[in-house]
Amino acid sequence: SRTSSMSASRASDRASRGTALPGGLSRESLQRYNEVHLSESLLPNAARLTHTRIRQDPAPQFQYSPASMTAIRNKPQLRRRWIVLTLTALLMAGNYYCYDNPAALLSMLQSHFSHNGTPEGEQFQLYYEMMYSVYSLPNIVLPLIGGVLVDRVGVIFALNMFSLLVLIGQLTFAAGTSASSLHVMLLGRAVFGLGGESISVAQSSVTAEWFRGKELALASGITLSVSRLGSVINNSLSPAIARSVSLASAVWFGAVLCLGSFGASLILGAVDRRATRQLRTEERRRQVEDSRKAEAIQKYAPPTLREGMPALGNAPVGKGARAPLLPVAAATDPAFAGIASAPFIALCVTCVMVYSAVLPFNNIASALLLDRDFFPHGTRWRDASNRTFVYDQSTLEPPGTPCSSARGKQLPFCIALAHAQERTALVMSEPYIISAALSPVLGHLVDRLGHRAWLCMGATSMLTLAHVLLGTSTLPASYLLVGLGLGYSCFAAVVWPSVPIVVPRSQVGTAYGLLTALQNCGLFLTPLLVSMVYDRTSMVNPANPYAGVESLFACQGALAMLASLVLLCSPSARAALNSKAVPTA
Numbered sequence: 001s002r003t004s005s006m007s008a009s010r011a012s013d014r015a016s017r018g019t020a021l022p023g024g025l026s027r028e029s030l031q032r033y034n035e036v037h038l039s040e041s042l043l044p045n046a047a048r049l050t051h052t053r054i055r056q057d058p059a060p061q062f063q064y065s066p067a068s069m070t071a072i073r074n075k076p077q078l079r080r081r082w083i084v085l086t087l088t089a090l091l092m093a094g095n096y097y098c099y100d101n102p103a104a105l106l107s108m109l110q111s112h113f114s115h116n117g118t119p120e121g122e123q124f125q126l127y128y129e130m131m132y133s134v135y136s137l138p139n140i141v142l143p144l145i146g147g148v149l150v151d152r153v154g155v156i157f158a159l160n161m162f163s164l165l166v167l168i169g170q171l172t173f174a175a176g177t178s179a180s181s182l183h184v185m186l187l188g189r190a191v192f193g194l195g196g197e198s199i200s201v202a203q204s205s206v207t208a209e210w211f212r213g214k215e216l217a218l219a220s221g222i223t224l225s226v227s228r229l230g231s232v233i234n235n236s237l238s239p240a241i242a243r244s245v246s247l248a249s250a251v252w253f254g255a256v257l258c259l260g261s262f263g264a265s266l267i268l269g270a271v272d273r274r275a276t277r278q279l280r281t282e283e284r285r286r287q288v289e290d291s292r293k294a295e296a297i298q299k300y301a302p303p304t305l306r307e308g309m310p311a312l313g314n315a316p317v318g319k320g321a322r323a324p325l326l327p328v329a330a331a332t333d334p335a336f337a338g339i340a341s342a343p344f345i346a347l348c349v350t351c352v353m354v355y356s357a358v359l360p361f362n363n364i365a366s367a368l369l370l371d372r373d374f375f376p377h378g379t380r381w382r383d384a385s386n387r388t389f390v391y392d393q394s395t396l397e398p399p400g401t402p403c404s405s406a407r408g409k410q411l412p413f414c415i416a417l418a419h420a421q422e423r424t425a426l427v428m429s430e431p432y433i434i435s436a437a438l439s440p441v442l443g444h445l446v447d448r449l450g451h452r453a454w455l456c457m458g459a460t461s462m463l464t465l466a467h468v469l470l471g472t473s474t475l476p477a478s479y480l481l482v483g484l485g486l487g488y489s490c491f492a493a494v495v496w497p498s499v500p501i502v503v504p505r506s507q508v509g510t511a512y513g514l515l516t517a518l519q520n521c522g523l524f525l526t527p528l529l530v531s532m533v534y535d536r537t538s539m540v541n542p543a544n545p546y547a548g549v550e551s552l553f554a555c556q557g558a559l560a561m562l563a564s565l566v567l568l569c570s571p572s573a574r575a576a577l578n579s580k581a582v583p584t585a
Helices: 002-016 027-042 045-050 067-077 081-099 106-114 124-136 142-153 155-178 182-196 198-210 213-244 247-300 303-307 328-332 342-374 412-428 430-449 452-472 477-502 505-540 547-569 571-578
Strands: 380-382 388-390
Touching: 067 247, 081 155, 081 182, 081 198, 081 213, 081 247, 106 124, 106 213, 106 247, 106 342, 124 182, 124 505, 142 155, 142 198, 142 505, 155 182, 155 198, 155 247, 182 198, 198 213, 198 477, 198 505, 213 247, 213 412, 213 430, 213 477, 342 412, 342 430, 342 452, 342 477, 342 505, 342 547, 342 571, 380 412, 412 430, 412 477, 430 452, 430 477, 452 477, 452 547, 452 571, 477 505, 477 571, 505 547, 547 571
Parallel strands: none
Antiparallel strands: 380 388
């Protein structure tokens, strides 16, 4: 405005009459700074439009944000964030690969331990279920502790520690497999579980620190995509290694991948520390420069202009400075009070039910799909002595001639079983293949379009329908698992990026930890329920023993739908989750 220009001109004339300017500023620099910044940026909009004075302290105190907080806020502006994304995805891929090692090798583990004549082998099914129980039970609490640890001691330290626990656990599990000791294998799974879920908390916090706004869902989708590729490769590669080399070799290969993931974690820590030091140095340099400029302006600017000038520490400073990307709802809506808010609770219920209907299903998918579609129980075959036997739960291989032997591999039964197992492995990998392919695309669409609450409802509906049809229809499982994969991919692309929207940034690590802890509570209880339901259903309906199990999964999907409906019925939650991520001042 004309008044602001005249004031800036008088300030420049006044400065030119002085003998020296503080802060090393030249007269030309001060004049240019007055003309540009005093009239356009330092005065609030209301003062520039109405020329009214804003009431503030006559001697403003310059308070700057800590340099470390500025470094965190500016990380999403660095190009190296894509290197960070690559490293986080790779370190999670090894974790996902080894988590499902027992499920991919179920039939071979069962055959291996059922023929060794030990008491452990007679109770193999119990030990197999415990491989997932000892993993999930401690993680009911540990991810919450891990989330607090991430918030207190730093995400990189926590990430390296959890990655090391994963490596030690897989090494122990592989040693137990080589020694044919189920007790040592259980110990390895327990140690693996100490870091397996908490590392997801740390990884989510790293992603939320380096990506915000419209890139967060895309980054989460890419990470999940690469991670799920680990599960897909495990389902196909582990049985192939076990058949061609040995059972122990398949598990040791997973340990090698965990070693690579630990290396990725160490490299990620180095990249993050270097970026933090660089941004902290730049912030300190800006603070010194702005302090010198502010000192000169406070001394030479006209009183009218100086009294209406806000403190520089309360506004973005420096070239290219921008307001941080904050979740709109968490910053402005009192309904989003943190981890005790209704939207976050509904999000937790949805997450627990969905993951309880997907991951435990994958644990039994090999046996379920083999019996349902590819190699049903009750069929009659001939062994090496040309004697007839019935393939059922008590006779999984030809009597006296295991399929792992050279002679057994030539039997028609073993050839047909191997072919059926290959087809089963491919079909059971469909949800993870779809998740790996679509997660980045869905994450990008969520970033651009929003509609998270509606997508959550659609995803839970697809999951529920897929489980209902698996238990009640004769439709091919290869078609139904496509629907399961679509629902799972859509849900995963929505739920994790939604956490920073419904909780304050200071509680993001704790929120991720609580969500993961509740998720593991469901993953601990669901296999026990599956075992109970399967035993009862097999006695009542032996022709379709998995109908009751699928009914259980369908009920969990229905509960997830109800929780999604809560999000849709809440105006504040619906508005926040369906909106696009935008920067706020």
